[in-house]
Amino acid sequence: MKRRQFIYSLSAGALGLGFFPLLKQPFLRAQTPMPQAVWVENGEPEELLSRALKEFGGLQRFINKGDVVVVKPNIGWDRPPELAATTNPQLIGALVKACREAGAKEVKVFDRTCNNPRRSYRSSKIQEYAAKAGAKVEQIRENRFKPLKINGNVIDEWPIYEEYLKADKVINVPIAKHHSLARVTLGLKNLMGVMGNNRGLIHN
Structure with missing residues (x-):
């Protein structure tokens, strides 16, 4: 075997011996994809939020240090939490705390x-x-x-709340409710809470 062939064979062997064990290391394994949605139940709001965020890999995956975050609940009605007309207040408190712990500079509600x-x-x-x-x-x-250009077939623009538009991150936290047409309302309708003008024109 010529010297050049020997060095090449030795290098290839060393690379092989070093490379395959590395495949077994955790940081080189194929990562399990994060879910797009999770379901948690049977617990208090703070506990349920903690379990849900853990499934997503923690809120720090989404919130960067120094972010201004808007947490958008449903506060639409003059009703106590027991009637479930608005978002659970304990959940909102826990979510605000989690945002601050993840590094948010400011959280607005x-x-x-x-x-x-x-x-x-x-x-x-x-x-x-x-x-x-x-x-x-x-x-x-x-x-x-502030007027926001939509360029829709029916609506060309609509006024949207400035604090919502300026936020680095928005966390939409609706409460599920039945609806005569949609059967259930969730996040999309909850964002009517950042719209100006007469929202009744597009309510249904």
């Missing part, structure tokens, strides 16, 4: 309510739990809506 905003924020207890967890909780200001 707001909604354009159907009932009186002051009473709705208070009765739903979302204001209490969100503020206690470190969120900036404010009522919607009518002068903070």
